[in-house]
Amino acid sequence: MTSDTPFDAVIVGAGVAGALIAKQLTGAGLRVLLLEAGPGTSQSFNGYSRHLQQFYGATSKSAESPWPPAAAAPQPDSSDLRNNNGYFVQRGPDLYGSTYTRTWGGSTLHWLGVSLRMLPEDFRMHSRHGVGRDWPLGYNDLAPFYARAEHELGVSADVADQRYHGVSFAEDYDYPMQRVPLSYSDRVLGAAVDGMTVWFDHESFDLKVRSYPAARNSIPRGAYQPVGAVDLHDDGSSNPPLLGGRCQGNTSCTPICPVQAKYNAGKSLAQADRRYLTMLVQAVASKILVDPANGGVQGIEYKRYQDPASTRFTTAVAKGRVYILTAHAVENARLMLASGLTGPRGQVGQTLMDHPALYAWGLAPLAIGAFRGPQSSAGIEDLRGGAFRARHAAFRFDIGNDGWRSTTGAPDSTVSEAVMSQRLFGTALRDQLANLLSRQVRMSLAIEQLPDPANAVTVDPQYLDALGNPRPVISYHIDDYTKAGMVAASGVARALFRRAGVQDFSESGNGSWFPSVYYQGREFHYHGMGHFSGTHAMGDDPQQSVIDPDQRAWQHHNLFLAGSGSFPTMGTSNPTLTLAALALRTADHLVATLQQ
């Protein structure tokens, strides 16, 4: 690269990985160009508020409802799943149930905020359990970066709650903020469930309703200052946060935190040094230009549009010393494949994973105060690890504070049932709703999935978006290892409800439509968790992986692919904290090499 190259780094994608890397690089005085495919409407407080109004007025309150796509940067939508007629071209045999958002801030705009570390054994699935593959990094390699990521994202938890299954912390370490208070319903459920023993063959586990680390602002420890709402302006100026310093309990982490007490990638971008950062929104990366002689990237072609409603664009090329794809596990793979870059042994796009998840829902014997607080505040983590992983998938439970909202569409569905089916009205209706809604309990059972080369993102020239960029073509199936995990998880949920006196509605047929898989004569309705991963997995062996442990492409010396696409396996933790830790590790590497 020549010395007059204007940028040190070109980053594709203004989500969490890109934001963290941009912040670190600009903080070191390195010049960064950040390309974002979607609009930048969430940068200003007023713009963000318009997204909130859009959510209030939306008929479907889906995860995507506040964040509609630009015509030039389409995105998957959960309402497209049933008829398979959306952005994804799904080849099956099973439906990939998750979605993501292409806009400034990425899917952190509508994530739940769960910020679990992976377990030490998650990094060694092949050595330890004989399934999947090992990471080229171990828990101890990542631990310091986990700690940094917890500060960058603003994670609330107490270390005392988080030591289980070998998860360890540096001496004197604690999270930057105190744990988010457990909800009343968590405490009621915990009183009934804590100490319940589960057996898998000869191995026993004692369950506990446990506060999970959440990237939602709580009471700070020491000198830590919670970061609230973003208000960036086109001229580069920004206002200090007016609100969002504490979680207010809006029960709306997904799809939009009204006060931005929950982390989104915009917060990291607002902290980047603007003297060194150039941001281009509505700039869709379309092709990676590679020197055929040595594999080095010479530029990234992008298509810029002025109007989110239009597909008119102009084409330009971004140039830097290094190029970092942080566009999303699917979009990174899609851009590589659209550029003819298939990686070692064609592995780009392969081993796509998610956490296929089941819902369990029921009615508590007494009012537990549903529909209040953050969408969830506790989980059950005890079955995330164990010798049983040689035979079936591990899983974790998320315990909701939002009634049956995600399972049946409550409270609206509860109202509709009472009014339209039971023909209730007046005080009888009001009393019944008060009784039922306040007792609704929901758990999500998120099941691990192993890497399988047949589960893949590909491209096909016959499926193009409005700009002529190829759409993701997805082949996906859920194997017996995961299905056996579904059997185990649903059995634990049933026993847990019985012990807590919760009337189980999971098999009642009153749930919303979700895709199904079948196993041992049973039907399981599953939903995606948005945990896309594995599409450009890291490894030690240049033949068996796409990137090295620094997230550098084996075949392209100045190209990095960052994000959950880098995960060789995914364990049971929500991927954001781990991908943030990896991004910080890669940023350190980039700063060290680019400053030479």
Place this chain on the structure above:
Amino acid sequence: MTAREESFVALSVLLTGYDSVHLLGTGMAEQYLAILDSILPTGMVDDLLAAYQRLPQGPQREPAAAATILGDAKLGPVARNLIVLWYCGSWTQLPAAWRATYGAAPQDTTHAVSADAYQAGLQWLAAGAHPAGAKAQGYGAWALGPEGR
């Protein structure tokens, strides 16, 4: 408030189980009446209000409402939609048979009425909660038991 609006609110009190202070406090009454007027065939809202005015006072009032309003082939589906409108802030498309008999307006689609209507839904009040994404109870309030516990 006009006599017609007063009658509409009184009917809504009977249907929802919430008193007029609650209903007027939402600020939505006028908008909801306008929605009925715009979606339903001419004169049907007045038929509904007239049926309400004919209800007897006393213990027979609710059974009579069940029979002559909610049990009526024409007025029943409209009254149920009005209840859902108050509770959820959304309009539900009327049943196909009803549309075939009484006429289908183009606006008769299942839809959220407005951002305000969503936040004003009585369902959140019934749950002892707040609309998801609005009117939050504040940091840590979720750790307290539901009202009265």
